Amino acid sequence: MSRTKNEREDGIFYKDQTESSLIDDGNCGGGGSGGGVVLKKGPWTTAEDAILIEYVKKHGEGNWNAVQKHSGLFRCGKSCRLRWANHLRPNLKKGAFTQEEEQLIIELHAKMGNKWARMAAHLPGRTDNEIKNYWNTRIKRRQRSGLPLYPPEVCLQELQESHSTGAFNGGDKGPHDILQNNSYEIxxxxxxxxxxxxxxxxxxxxxxxxxxxxxxxxxxxxxxxxxxxxxxxxxxxxxxxxxxxxxxxxxxxxxxxxxxxxxxxxxxxxxxxxxxxxxxxxxxxxxxxxxxxxxxxxxxxxxxxxxxxxxxxxxxxxxxxxxxxxxxxxxxxxxxxxxxxxxxxxxxxxxxxxxxxxxxxxxxxxxxxxxxxxxxxxxxxxxxxxxxxxxxxxxxxxxxxxxxxxxxxxxxxxxxxxxxxxxxxxxxxxxxxxxxxxxxxxxxxxxxxxxxxxxxxxxxxxxxxxx
DNA sequence: AAGTTAAACAACCGCCGATAA
DNA sequence: CTTATCGGCGGTTGTTTAACT
Structure with missing residues (x-):
């Protein structure tokens, strides 16, 4: 599915875009960046995209809450960041995952679990959201059909790696382990x-x-x-x-x-x-x-x-x-x-x-x-x-x-x-x-x-x- | 053709850590 | 040292489309 709402709906507000605009709740846009300004929610239009792209070209990524202030975009900083990261930033790879990518995702997930951002780092051009969506869909599909989530070869590979890397070395977590699980307490x-x-x-x-x-x-x-x-x-x-x-x-x-x-x-x-x-x-x-x-x-x-x-x-x-x-x-x-x-x-x-x-x-x-x-x-x-x-x-x-x-x-x-x-x-x-x-x-x-x-x-x- | 279901996608929400004030 | 803010991440939900019955 290569459909993109913004392309189709260019300039046309979705129903909830016109109805669901909310005052920034503080979670989005933080610090009342709009000072009570009504921020828009829902799908982005190409016009908004253009504004955001233009803004990032000028100011670079980051400081997302300033976007709304300086660009006239009625979006919270978080929303801008997400839009940029998932759709607008350069070198994004669109389309379905290749078999190689799918295989990699499976392997990475076997290693990392739900660390989508980290997994995305291994998949150039792919976003954490894409991977997450893919994985969730995969889970549903596999579960529905009663199949194990990981192919046996992945299991075996993980098994072998865990042995060969000494991943079970108790409190002595290797760098590999630490890297992947540095926030975990065992x-x-x-x-x-x-x-x-x-x-x-x-x-x-x-x-x-x-x-x-x-x-x-x-x-x-x-x-x-x-x-x-x-x-x-x-x-x-x-x-x-x-x-x-x-x-x-x-x-x-x-x-x-x-x-x-x-x-x-x-x-x-x-x-x-x-x-x-x-x-x-x-x-x-x-x-x-x-x-x-x-x-x-x-x-x-x-x-x-x-x-x-x-x-x-x-x-x-x-x-x-x-x-x-x-x-x-x-x-x-x-x-x-x-x-x-x-x-x-x-x-x-x-x-x-x-x-x-x-x-x-x-x-x-x-x-x-x-x-x-x-x-x-x-x-x-x-x-x-x-x-x-x-x-x-x-x-x-x-x-x-x-x-x-x-x-x-x-x-x-x-x-x-x-x-x-x-x-x-x-x-x-x-x-x-x-x-x-x-x-x-x-x-x-x-x-x-x-x-x-x-x-x-x-x-x-x-x-x-x-x- | 209409209704239903699954898949894909987009976006929002809440939490948390880092960091500046 | 405390607090506020920001950015990032993961979870979840909602929408649309395709496939199927």
Missing amino acids: PEVIFDCLKASQNVLPYVPELPDMSTSSMLMKGLEPAFEAVKLELPSLQYPETELGNWGTFSSPPPLLESVDAFIQSPPPTSGAESDNLSPRNSGLLNDLLHQSKTLSRAKTHASDKSSNSTTPGDIVESFTFNICQTEWENCGEPLSPMGISATSLLSECISASGSSLDGQPPAETFTESHVKSEPADHILTPEIKNKSPIRLDSCCHDTLLASSWLEQGCGYDKDQTVMTNSIATLLGDDLSSEDKNMAAGTSISSQAWGRDSCAWNSMPAVCQMSELP
């Missing part, structure tokens, strides 16, 4: 685990930002990570929500979860850094994982529900693997602490307390990162490893102990757990979960022990309770 407890389990979690640079469930998913399906990490928190594809018909849990429940997830932890501000917006991907974890699990579970019995693409099959397959892995962990059935504790226990095991001198993390990686067939993963060897993880699953110091203890006692007192969850998540969940506990709802499928969604929950707790 929780020590997580990091220590990671140091010992490099193979499990190949994408070091992303670690501070990802939910623990995402970390686990990395181990299970590296390509899946970005879907969870980077999906804008409120851009839930409606088709996804539609898939909740498979479950009895409606979207509002998830919103509650999301609110819970995104609520700043009560303990400290530093932790909120770790719950930066990108961590909002957890809800998407829930959505996508649940959807996929649902597909996986219902695939055999309900082939008529949706047309199934090969990608769907692959992903469902993958999640059967994932699910089986969790089941094999034999961890508590509670909504709390499953995937995360699995992961952490994996880390703990690998960090020196592994049983029988086995390298569980390595095995883990061999099985999943390399995307080996499920029959490999489902081998008894793997299953036999489950006690190792189970062994330390409840040692997770990151979880609220009492709550976790309740959670670990799922079989004994799920009601207690249910009430705890309900306290946090509200009545919607409460009723759902009670149904589940009572075995009266099909949501048990979604929220029971097999549930990736529930398994994702502890990530929140853990991340928020990190020191």
Whole structure:
């Protein structure tokens, strides 16, 4: 699509241009640059563009708030900067991304996450906004079709790079790492685990930002990570929500979860850094994982529900693997602490307390990162490893102990757990979960022990309770 | 042909860090 | 040292168009 509104609408105001003009709210144009002047919003006209171009030619970039003062352009400085950066500045490359660019974006995103500006620096002529839009569209598209966001080769490449660059060197972050993540604080407890389990979690640079469930998913399906990490928190594809018909849990429940997830932890501000917006991907974890699990579970019995693409099959397959892995962990059935504790226990095991001198993390990686067939993963060897993880699953110091203890006692007192969850998540969940506990709802499928969604929950707790 | 959905694009908003006053 | 301002960034929303039913 090469359409440009300004070309088409040359000189013609859009409806909202004439109606939505707003007094500068201070956020835009800062400092009342207009002194109450009504600043225009909405699409730019070519006339405005010309003014801005002329202004920049004369005065150069920067000092954007002066544009309105000196050029007669009724636009706030921010708007001018954005317009210039995204559309008017020279050497901008227009048109669709080339395959090379797309590949680069994927690779860069695997390294950097949602650092659009940094990614744009690697793509001459492209803007962060373009890349961001591309990526968001890609996410939707891939998610809709049930495909992993990252191609396997990218995952492998990242894995190899993370190994070869020593990116897992604990507190000694290399320049590469620092450059890319200089604003991130890596929780020590997580990091220590990671140091010992490099193979499990190949994408070091992303670690501070990802939910623990995402970390686990990395181990299970590296390509899946970005879907969870980077999906804008409120851009839930409606088709996804539609898939909740498979479950009895409606979207509002998830919103509650999301609110819970995104609520700043009560303990400290530093932790909120770790719950930066990108961590909002957890809800998407829930959505996508649940959807996929649902597909996986219902695939055999309900082939008529949706047309199934090969990608769907692959992903469902993958999640059967994932699910089986969790089941094999034999961890508590509670909504709390499953995937995360699995992961952490994996880390703990690998960090020196592994049983029988086995390298569980390595095995883990061999099985999943390399995307080996499920029959490999489902081998008894793997299953036999489950006690190792189970062994330390409840040692997770990151979880609220009492709550976790309740959670670990799922079989004994799920009601207690249910009430705890309900306290946090509200009545919607409460009723759902009670149904589940009572075995009266099909949501048990979604929220029971097999549930990736529930398994994702502890990530929140853990991340928020990190020191 | 009309309605619906997905994709692409543009722009705004809010937050945050840097820096000048 | 504090405050205000600016610029940048990432998230989100809204609009338009193309494709599909």
